[in-house]
Amino acid sequence: MDGARPAPGGDQLWREADLGYVLILPSMLLWALHNQAWITVSRLQNTRGKRQIVDRGIEFEQVDREGNRDDQIILSAILLLLGAMYLPGGQHIPLWRTDGAVLLAVLHAGPVEFLYYWFHRALHHHFLYTRYHSHHHASIVTEPITSVIHPFAELLAYQLLFSIPMITCALTGTASIITFEIYLIYIDFMNNMGHCNFDLVPCWLFKWSPLSSISYIRHRFILFTILSSGHTTLFSCHSMTTYTTPWISHRTHCMKTHLRTKKKN
């Protein structure tokens, strides 16, 4: 037909493709692979038994209960797809934007971690604990993937909470693919590390090295060790908050609890 626009060729199609949209599936596969790597390393470490925190085996019921761990990846994929399709500023996002990366980091370290901390403490209140959060703590010996084993409502709440920085970036036009990918990997890495049931960084390293003076890093890593032991003590402090100053006394208590647990083991 005269004047009609020719159908775009393969090259043009790729140039016009929304890379952020296209990369959602590969990044979800990478996520699953990342989880599997943590599970494998954690089970190997636990078999060696050298740096194990809770020195017990995993139960069959736990493996069955945690078998639906891909649910959260599927839910994330759906939410990311919805964002890439309908959220203003979520389409054709660039590979990198420094302002967006800074905005996301500030939002995560500030409001998101603050809300996460108090949300998690609320989940340990009897009312919410018996109805929701006890499902997560039913795994006494944690596996990395225990971090995402929650009832659906709780899972959805976490997803919405962690999407705050990403949605804000999109709405302010500062979203970028690499920032979002790093953010997803960061959250997943911290979650896996927090439940891996072995000391990723040995305690002696903190005790006898200059690292001990860097309280932020020290708190951070010890807290994740506590998280694993927290499933036996039902201790409620496993926030990944960066608020070292306001909660320092709380965390000192965490460390003492952790060290007591270590001694018993």
Ligand SMILES: [Zn+2]
């Ligand atoms: Zn908890």
